[in-house]
Amino acid sequence: MNGILVQIYEIQTRAEAERLVALGVDRIGSVLTSETDWKHPAIRETLDYVARTPARSSLIPLFNTPDAVFRALAYYRPYMVHFCETLADENGISGICGDLIKLQKSVKGKFPDIRIMRSIPIARPGKGNRVPSLELARMFEPVSDFFLTDTLILAESDKPSSEQQQPVSGFVGITGKTCDWDVAAALVRTSRIPVILAGGLGPENVADGIARTAPAGVDSCTETNAVDGNGRPIRFRKDMEKVRRFVAAARNCGGGVQGN
Numbered sequence: 001m002n003g004i005l006v007q008i009y010e011i012q013t014r015a016e017a018e019r020l021v022a023l024g025v026d027r028i029g030s031v032l033t034s035e036t037d038w039k040h041p042a043i044r045e046t047l048d049y050v051a052r053t054p055a056r057s058s059l060i061p062l063f064n065t066p067d068a069v070f071r072a073l074a075y076y077r078p079y080m081v082h083f084c085e086t087l088a089d090e091n092g093i094s095g096i097c098g099d100l101i102k103l104q105k106s107v108k109g110k111f112p113d114i115r116i117m118r119s120i121p122i123a124r125p126g127k128g129n130r131v132p133s134l135e136l137a138r139m140f141e142p143v144s145d146f147f148l149t150d151t152l153i154l155a156e157s158d159k160p161s162s163e164q165q166q167p168v169s170g171f172v173g174i175t176g177k178t179c180d181w182d183v184a185a186a187l188v189r190t191s192r193i194p195v196i197l198a199g200g201l202g203p204e205n206v207a208d209g210i211a212r213t214a215p216a217g218v219d220s221c222t223e224t225n226a227v228d229g230n231g232r233p234i235r236f237r238k239d240m241e242k243v244r245r246f247v248a249a250a251r252n253c254g255g256g257v258q259g260n
């Protein structure tokens with residue numbers, strides 16, 4: 001048994017959050033998919049419910065216009081806001097990073113009680129050196145409370161940019177694929193803030209991921225989702241048995257360190 005944090009996305013209803021709390025999940029993540037259609041009483045009810053339990057909420061806005069982010073944080077009041085922009089590709093660091101660092105600083109100023117998680121893009125195994133993940137971490141560390149590793153799909157040479165290769169264009173995540181764990185381990189070793197390992201984790205590989213990278217926590221979305229008749233993950237619907245096995249595997253692997 002260890003003190004590793006277990007975080008599960010994407011939870012949009014109180015009913016699913018109740019089941020995750022009962023399974024011992026520490027962090028329950030919800031997502032706002034649209035800047036214009038951002039106000040969802042059912043999602044707020046989910047976060048309000050989580051606030052009354054030992055678990056903590058995390059909220060991803062899939063937009064970054066400052067006023068829209070501030071409006072959403074004032075309405076939902078999450079324990080943590082989680083930013084997931086791609087930040088880089090094989091051509092280097094994106095020009096948007098300066099504005100995103102400014103945004104995170106403003107969030108810290110306006111909402112000092114809300115923690116900030118920043119996803120750090122890491123390429124697929126064996127390709128980690130093609131993305132400046134550790135450099136990005138150094139840039140964002142002063143304005144972040146947690147990092148989350150996530151898998152960046154690089155573009156093949158004849159395809160449009162990496163940004164457009166992600167499941168949600170411009171954002172890193174929900175690929176169902178692992179990242180380069182050597183880079184994730186280097187991030188854990190060199191980071192002053194806790195690192196959550198994510199990207200393609202499920203009940204079968206989470207113990208390996210912990211053993212290889214020694215993170216403060218682990219995160220899962222795709223590999224703990226329910227699947228359709230063709231075996232494809234269904235977004236926004238969890239398979240509670242997979243979540244139960246994920247929590248058990250993470251807790252019993254003997255690795256990990258205590259985060260907060």
Ligand SMILES: O=C(O)c1ccccc1NCC(=O)[C@H](O)[C@H](O)COP(=O)(O)O
Binds near residue numbers: 084176198199220222
């Ligand atoms: O959850 C989303 O809708 C989302 C969309 C775009 C970028 C990131 C997003 N979620 C980020 C998460 O933290 C997921 O839990 C993470 O990507 C996990 O990856 P995976 O287990 O491979 O789905």
